[in-house]
Every structure is written in C-alpha cells, then in structure tokens.
Amino acid sequence: MSGNDTPEVDILVIxxxxxxxxxxxxxxxxxxxxxxxxxxTIASATxxxxxxxxxxxxxxxxxxxxxxxYEALHERETLLKLAPGLVSxxxxxxxxxxxxxxxxxxxxxxxxxxxxxxVGRSRFKSVPRKQWQHVIPGLNTExxxxxxxYEDAATDDALLTQAVARSxxxxxxxxxxxxxxxxxxxxxxxxxxxxxxxxxxxxxxxxAKILINATGPWVNTVRQQITPLPPEQKIHLxxxxxxxxxxxxxxxxxxxxxxxxxxxxxxxxxxxxxxTTETDFYGDPSxxxxxxxxxxxxxxxYNRYFPEHPCSKSDILxxxxxxxxxxxxxxxxxxxxxxxxxxxxxxxKPSYIAIYGGKLTTYRKEAEKVARLISRRLPxxxxxxxxxxxxx
Ligand SMILES: Cc1cc2nc3c(=O)[nH]c(=O)nc-3n(C[C@H](O)[C@H](O)[C@H](O)COP(=O)(O)OP(=O)(O)OC[C@H]3O[C@@H](n4cnc5c(N)ncnc54)[C@H](O)[C@@H]3O)c2cc1C
Numbered sequence: 001m002s003g004n005d006t007p008e009v010d011i012l013v014i015x016x017x018x019x020x021x022x023x024x025x026x027x028x029x030x031x032x033x034x035x036x037x038x039x040x041t042i043a044s045a046t047x048x049x050x051x052x053x054x055x056x057x058x059x060x061x062x063x064x065x066x067x068x069x070y071e072a073l074h075e076r077e078t079l080l081k082l083a084p085g086l087v088s089x090x091x092x093x094x095x096x097x098x099x100x101x102x103x104x105x106x107x108x109x110x111x112x113x114x115x116x117x118x119v120g121r122s123r124f125k126s127v128p129r130k131q132w133q134h135v136i137p138g139l140n141t142e143x144x145x146x147x148x149x150y151e152d153a154a155t156d157d158a159l160l161t162q163a164v165a166r167s168x169x170x171x172x173x174x175x176x177x178x179x180x181x182x183x184x185x186x187x188x189x190x191x192x193x194x195x196x197x198x199x200x201x202x203x204x205x206x207x208a209k210i211l212i213n214a215t216g217p218w219v220n221t222v223r224q225q226i227t228p229l230p231p232e233q234k235i236h237l238x239x240x241x242x243x244x245x246x247x248x249x250x251x252x253x254x255x256x257x258x259x260x261x262x263x264x265x266x267x268x269x270x271x272x273x274x275x276t277t278e279t280d281f282y283g284d285p286s287x288x289x290x291x292x293x294x295x296x297x298x299x300x301x302y303n304r305y306f307p308e309h310p311c312s313k314s315d316i317l318x319x320x321x322x323x324x325x326x327x328x329x330x331x332x333x334x335x336x337x338x339x340x341x342x343x344x345x346x347x348x349k350p351s352y353i354a355i356y357g358g359k360l361t362t363y364r365k366e367a368e369k370v371a372r373l374i375s376r377r378l379p380x381x382x383x384x385x386x387x388x389x390x391x392x
Contacts, residue, residue: 006206009206012208020214023367028171029383038178041178045285047157047216053154054075054361056361077121080153092152092254093135101260122150124151125149136250138250171384178199181194182196183226183227216325231343239277239280242274242276244268244274252267253266265302277297285323
C-alpha cells in the first residue's frame with residue numbers, strides 16, 4: 001500500500017548507462033521532474049566497456065546501414081563541439097595485406113562513402129610505404145600492400161556518460177545511484193514504483209507518470225517486473241570483449257582478426273586496448289566475463305600484427321566485457337541492425353518507453369526521440385536543445 005505522501009515525479013528513468021543519462025538530460029531540458037535510479041554506479045555496465053569510439057561505424061557500411069552511419073557521423077560532429085575535452089578527432093589506420101578478405105580498393109570505396117556521408121569531415125588518404133614504420137612502429141608489414149588512413153573520433157565512454165549525468169543534474173534531474181528498481185504497477189494513471197536502495201532493509205516507493213526502461217542488457221528482465229506487462233522487443237545478446245595489454249600502442253589501428261572479422265587496437269591508459277570479439281551471450285549480464293576462446297583470438301591477432309613483443313595472458317592488465325542488445329532474427333551479429341529501438345505501451349500517449357540497443361555515439365539523438373514520445377503524454381514546458389549544452 002502506498003500513502004498519499006509517496007513522492008511523485010514526472011519521469012522515472014531506470015538505468016544509469018549512456019541511454020538512461022541521455023534521456024534524463026533531455027527530459028530535464030524539457031523541464032520535467034526526473035528521477036534516475038541506477039542499481040550500481042553511473043556507467044558501470046556496457047557504457048564503460050565499449051570500444052570508446054565516437055564514430056559513424058565504417059564497418060556498418062558493409063551491412064548497408066547508411067542511415068545509421070549518416071546520423072552517427074552527424075552526432076560525432078555535435079559531440080566534438082559539445083565535449084572537446086572528452087571527444088577527440090583522430091587518424092585511424094587500416095593496413096591491408098594480400099590475404100585480407102577486403103582488398104584495398106574495397107576499403108577505399110568504403111572510405112570515400114564514409115567521407116561523403118560525413119559531408120567531408122572524415123578525410124582519408126593512403127600512407128606512402130616509406131612512412132609505414134614511422135606511423136605504426138612495430139607493425140608487421142610482411143605481405144602488406146597498402147596503408148589507408150581516415151579521420152574519426154574517440155572518447156572515454158565512462159567519463160562521457162558521467163558528464164551527461166552531471167548535465168542532467170544541472171538541469172534539475174535527481175540521480176540516485178546504488179538503488180535498484182524492483183517493480184512497478186500502473187494505478188490511477190500513475191506508476192507506483194518500488195525501489196531498493198543499497199544498505200537499506202526497506203524498499204522505498206515513488207510515483208511517476210512515465211517509466212523509462214534504459215537498462216541495456218537487463219531490459220527484458222526489468223520489463224518482467226512491471227504490471228501490466230509492457231510490450232516486448234525480442235532480442236539477442238552479444239558479448240564483446242576487449243583486453244588492455246601491457247604494450248604501448250602507436251596508433252588507432254583496424255585489422256582483420258584471426259577469424260576474418262574486424263579487430264581494433266587503440267591507445268588506452270598507457271597500454272593497448274585490443275578487441276572486440278562478438279559471441280552470443282546467455283545468462284545474467286552482471287556475470288559477463290571473457291571466455292578462454294575470446295582471449296586466445298585477441299592475443300593471437302595482436303601477436304600476428306605486432307610480433308616484436310608478443311603478448312601472453314600475463315600481459316593482460318584489464319578485461320572489458322560489454323553486452324550488445326541486438327534485435328532477434330538477424331542473420332549474424334555482424335550484420336545486425338545497430339540502431340536503437342524504442343518500444344512503448346501506447347504510441348499516442350506512452351506511459352512506458354523502453355530503449356533497446358543503440359550506440360554510445362547516437363545517445364543524444366535517441367534521447368531526443370524519447371523526449372518527443374514523452375511530449376505526447378506530457379507536453380514539454382520548455383525545450384532546451386541538448387545539442388547546444390556543453391558537456392564538462
Ligand atoms: C563491446 C562493445 C563495444 C562497443 N563499442 C562502441 C563504440 O565504440 N562506439 C559506440 O558508439 N557504441 C559502442 N557500443 C555500443 C554502446 O556501448 C551501447 O549502445 C551503450 O553503452 C548502451 O548503453 P545503455 O545505457 O543502453 O546500457 P548500459 O550502459 O548497460 O546501462 C544500463 C544500466 O542499467 C542498470 N540497471 C539494470 N537493471 C537495473 C535495475 N533493476 N535497477 C536500476 N538500474 C538497473 C545497469 O546497472 C546499467 O548501468 C559498444 C557496445 C559493446 C557491447
């Protein structure tokens with residue numbers, strides 16, 4: 001039972017990853033009262049375990065996701081302006097070898113398309129052979145035919161997420177970490193929500209007009225804690241692992257992995273962040289960990305391209321494991337649609353909105369879409385443009 005003194009907010013956001021804090025920021029910018037609850041700490045799950053790129057996604061051109069790439073490239077430019085201390089433009093290198101599945105001319109077409117979709121903001125070039133060792137010292141250039149380079153951007157995903165959370169707070173949102181959502185039921189045109197703050201024996205209650213489920217890989221588990229049961233998007237979860245290797249990293253480098261997929265090396269915390277793998281994930285997302293097979297493939301790929309100082313398990317400084325939320329029934333994880341999907345209980349006047357999947361790069365666009373859905377039930381009192389709010 002809930003008394004009349006139960007606190008009430010316009011919007012309760014569940015989940016403090018990039019999508020949750022982005023939504024809280026957009027909703028607070030529209031002058032709604034917002035409470036965000038995070039069971040752990042801000043950016044403790046997928047949003048601190050990504051490849052940390054702010055990019056259109058060159059590889060998504062292969063699966064013809066032009067709309068996503070165009071939107072993400074546009075957002076990249078916005079984030080470069082809003083968060084210059086957190087997002088930096090970088091040159092990315094693609095060494096092409098005789099054995100590669102994608103020959104240089106194919107990669108060049110991709111880069112030209114990427115440049116066009118970025119409206120000229122992703123310049124690209126071929127690096128002359130005599131500069132190869134200077135640009136990427138230690139790279140194994142045996143059987144290498146071409147070194148291509150193009151511009152994209154990189155970030156610190158956790159810091160970016162925390163900066164968006166701070167911005168949401170400055171706009172008036174309340175963020176409660178170490179507080180799990182445990183259930184909600186819809187009564188008298190409001191949600192009555194149960195929360196379990198860490199370290200307290202008792203659950204607390206809050207009412208909200210709109211419930212946002214931004215719990216990343218937990219999205220369908222959380223859905224089951226809600227009455228009436230909201231609509232569901234069927235998904236499959238795909239794990240991606242990066243290893244932080246105890247080797248200095250000369251540059252941002254894309255290569256083909258031992259199993260012919262795209263793998264990436266980037267400078268990170270003074271070492272080399274190497275990844276990512278893509279393997280189906282089942283089970284509890286909080287128990288995600290690197291499998292022996294993933295570690296083997298990442299180390300073998302690194303050692304093939306940088307054989308001078310090969311790495312073994314003892315050179316791994318940290319493991320980063322994240323889980324992608326992809327729509328079910330896609331052919332392969334690689335070709336699956338990477339755009340976020342929004343699912344709500346009522347298109348005209350939603351009281352429940354769930355965010356499935358998406359990219360770090362496009363969080364602001366997704367949050368704008370959520371804010372537009374919110375406005376169908378709760379008209380915005382004001383509309384500050386998050387595309388003009390600096391992130392520090
Ligand atoms: C390996 C990998 C690499 C990637 N690389 C990139 C990249 O380079 N660039 C890019 O743009 N995108 C990238 N992405 C995509 C991007 O990282 C994700 O789309 C994004 O981080 C998802 O954020 P989220 O907020 O939806 O989920 P999360 O960050 O997982 O946040 C969900 C939050 O909900 C909380 N939560 C769950 N249940 C509850 C509950 N009951 N109560 C309270 N809180 C709860 C969790 O603790 C968690 O903090 C990558 C993804 C992966 C997996």
